[in-house]
Amino acid sequence: MPLIAPSLLAANFLQLQSECEMINASEADWFHIDIMDGVFVPNISFGAMVTKFITSASKKYNDVHLMIEKPEHFVEIFRDAGANNVTVHIEACTHLHKNIEQIKQLGMHAGVAINPHTPVSLLKDILADVDLICVMSVNPGFGGQSFIPHTLKKISQLRALIDEQNLTTKIEVDGGVTLKNAASIIAAGADVLVAGNTVFKAVNSTEIIKQLKAL
Secondary structure (H helix, E strand, C coil), X not given: CCEEEEEHHHCCHHHHHHHHHHHHHCCCCEEEEEEEECCCCCCECCCHHHHXXXXXXXXXXXXXXXXXXXXXXXXXHHHHCCCCEEEEEHHHCCCHHXXXXXXXXXXXXXXXXXXXXXXXXXXXXXXXXXXXEEEECXXXXXXXXXCCCCHHHHHHHHHHHHHHCCCCCEEEEXXXXXXXXXXXXXXXXXXXXXXXXXXXXXXXXXXXXHHHHCC
């Protein structure tokens, strides 16, 4: 049974409190909070202030995804804003192991994200140090994109590496997750499904979450 992490990036920000209440009342497991800086990705989302409002309303695990340059300057800020997990991008970190250590020393779980062009093999030496690998199944920066099919192969490769080392590191898949492709994503080895438009643009968001959870 997968963990379901609705992405607040797709929420109605005029109704943010009710959107948070919907997630709390649903079978979702995590809040997924995307932070974009307009530099690492070609878009800007929101920062620590809005994140703190979201986490203060959240009764779930708060999964913060930093799609930003120099994440080490902001990790403590997002810890204070209520993050339980902080994920940084391998492509944005010159000294990735140091970034992971910083997150853990601040008392949070640590994740590493990889963009669609980044090979899974680059993660081999840090898998044992992280709690989560976020496999981007779209090019980061915008919601509503279509799932990149090659991602399934990457998930399978990553699952093999994790199992080979007998680790508990979770595989999260972020981008273009729908009811149609979710089962194949889970079959490839994913543990956590990030779903944005699939959840928030639905007529009945709670029911969609329930269906994803039941896969």
